[in-house]
Amino acid sequence: MTILDKIIAYKHKEVSAKKEAFPVSLLEQSSYFKRETNSLSKALKNGSGIIAEHKRKSPSKSVINDTNKVHEVVTGYENAAVSGMSILTDTVFFGGSLDDLLVARKTVSTPLLRKEFIVDPYQIFEAKSYGADAILLIAAYLSQKQLIEYSETAAKLGLEVLLEVHNEEELNKSIIPNVSMIGVNNRNLKTFEVSIEISKQLALKIPDDYVKVSESGISSIAAIQELKKYGYKGFLIGENFMKTDNPGEAASKFINQL
Numbered sequence: 001m002t003i004l005d006k007i008i009a010y011k012h013k014e015v016s017a018k019k020e021a022f023p024v025s026l027l028e029q030s031s032y033f034k035r036e037t038n039s040l041s042k043a044l045k046n047g048s049g050i051i052a053e054h055k056r057k058s059p060s061k062s063v064i065n066d067t068n069k070v071h072e073v074v075t076g077y078e079n080a081a082v083s084g085m086s087i088l089t090d091t092v093f094f095g096g097s098l099d100d101l102l103v104a105r106k107t108v109s110t111p112l113l114r115k116e117f118i119v120d121p122y123q124i125f126e127a128k129s130y131g132a133d134a135i136l137l138i139a140a141y142l143s144q145k146q147l148i149e150y151s152e153t154a155a156k157l158g159l160e161v162l163l164e165v166h167n168e169e170e171l172n173k174s175i176i177p178n179v180s181m182i183g184v185n186n187r188n189l190k191t192f193e194v195s196i197e198i199s200k201q202l203a204l205k206i207p208d209d210y211v212k213v214s215e216s217g218i219s220s221i222a223a224i225q226e227l228k229k230y231g232y233k234g235f236l237i238g239e240n241f242m243k244t245d246n247p248g249e250a251a252s253k254f255i256n257q258l
């Protein structure tokens with residue numbers, strides 16, 4: 001059993017308990033449920049292209065930062081002129097929460113991606129009601145039928161989709177409607193191996209109508225310059241900022257060098 005299998009098995013349990021305790025009809029009563037969202041894909045095209053992530057820990061690195069305050073981190077990121085932020089909402093494996101997303105939404109107007117392992121449309125309704133602008137869908141464990149259905153649900157709620165792939169087979173099933181961004185994860189979620197070569201290899205196979213995003217293991221300006229040559233407009237960076245005492249300042253220094 002890979003770590004991804006474990007996470008997905010756990011998510012199914014988590015979601016079925018939540019559906020019982022807090023049905024969609026209640027989620028729909030949140031004040032954010034009717035909120036008009038901001039476009040992450042447009043922000044990537046027009047700005048620095050950096051999506052800065054709020055991440056406390058991960059299965060591959062254990063603790064990254066357990067002293068930060070969400071509102072300080074997202075304020076710092078906003079001041080650094082990031083194009084978007086990714087807020088991890090998984091608790092067990094990444095130490096995040098939906099409350100982190102709520103705090104981020106109350107603090108900044110920058111487009112927010114709910115970073116979660118989505119296994120059920122319920123979580124898409126949840127994303128909207130906690131103030132997200134976009135959701136992540138991961139091709140490694142979702143069928144094409146699920147990807148199509150979940151993207152349609154997101155579109156109906158006004159949420160954009162970042163569809164994450166890691167190889168050609170996953171990419172082939174991801175060329176579907178209602179997806180604005182395709183993200184190439186440089187980290188293999190099954191083995192944790194990281195290499196930005198994977199973004200370079202898949203770049204030419206991603207049709208031009210999707211905004212290309214490179215995710216994970218990015219820590220140098222040189223890597224971004226290289227990825228831009230391959231048509232990437234978005235760069236998802238977590239650990240490189242979060243491992244410092246002041247993630248916002250780290251993001252600011254980084255973006256000033258671009």
Ligand SMILES: O=P(O)(O)OC[C@@H](O)[C@@H](O)c1c[nH]c2ccccc12
Pocket residue numbers: 053055115116164185215216217218236237238239240
């Ligand atoms: O911390 P990094 O190496 O900069 O990576 C950020 C982000 O890409 C990574 O957290 C991530 C990419 N896809 C995911 C899916 C689930 C959880 C986490 C992720």
